[in-house]
Amino acid sequence: MEKLRIDKWLWAARFYKTRSLxxxxxxxxxxxxxxxxxxxxREVKVGDTVSLRQGPVIRTLVVRGISSQRGAAPVAQQLYEETAESLALxxxxxxxxxxxxxxxxSLEHGRPTKRDRRDIDKVKAWGSRWSASAD
Incomplete structure (x- = not known):
């Protein structure tokens, strides 16, 4: 096997969990x-350079092997080699x-949690008053 569809290769190399992804x-x-x-x-062959973005990071890979079957992670890592620039980035x-x-x-204030609410209720000395207004 000399060439393989890029979606199959990315799936076999374990960059994506499914071919549809x-x-x-x-x-x-x-x-x-x-x-x-x-x-x-699009078909990919040994020696091609593949660039893919995963989140904010762009990875640049050189294809070292072709496999149409998804195998174990150590086997999948043998299908590509990441460039030095990509590793540094x-x-x-x-x-x-x-x-x-x-x-x-950095948020200090906000809606109190249940624990905060209980602490506030313990501190308040309202006694038997049901209103905050002065009598």
């Missing part, structure tokens, strides 16, 4: 073969995600 990503323009936009039926993106703060972590 691979087809969706290809149709959205997130997969390129040799710097050209791909279609699901992925490491840099991971470092950026690690250093960036979680946006929700």
């Amino acid at each position: 691979a087809v969706e990503e290809i149709d959205k323009g997130r997969v390129r073969i040799n710097e050209l936009e791909a279609k699901p039926a 992925r490491a840099q993106a991971a470092e950026q995600r690690r250093l960036n703060q979680e946006p929700a972590g």
Whole structure:
């Protein structure tokens, strides 16, 4: 086997869980073969360069093998080799995600939780008054 459809290869190389997910990503323009936009039926061969976007990260791969069957992860990793630039960009993106703060972590105020509500009720010394107005 010298050539294989790109959607089958991406599925066999374990980049996508199903072929239909691979087809969706290809149709959205997130997969390129040799710097050209791909279609699901486009054939890929050994030596081709495949660029695909997974989230915010763009991975650049060189095809090293062809397989139409989805196998174990160690076998799937032998089907491609990631370029040095792609590995460096992925490491840099991971470092950026690690250093960036979680946006929700900066929120100090908001709706009280159940525990907060109980603490507030304990602190309030309303006694038998049912209204906040002065008598």
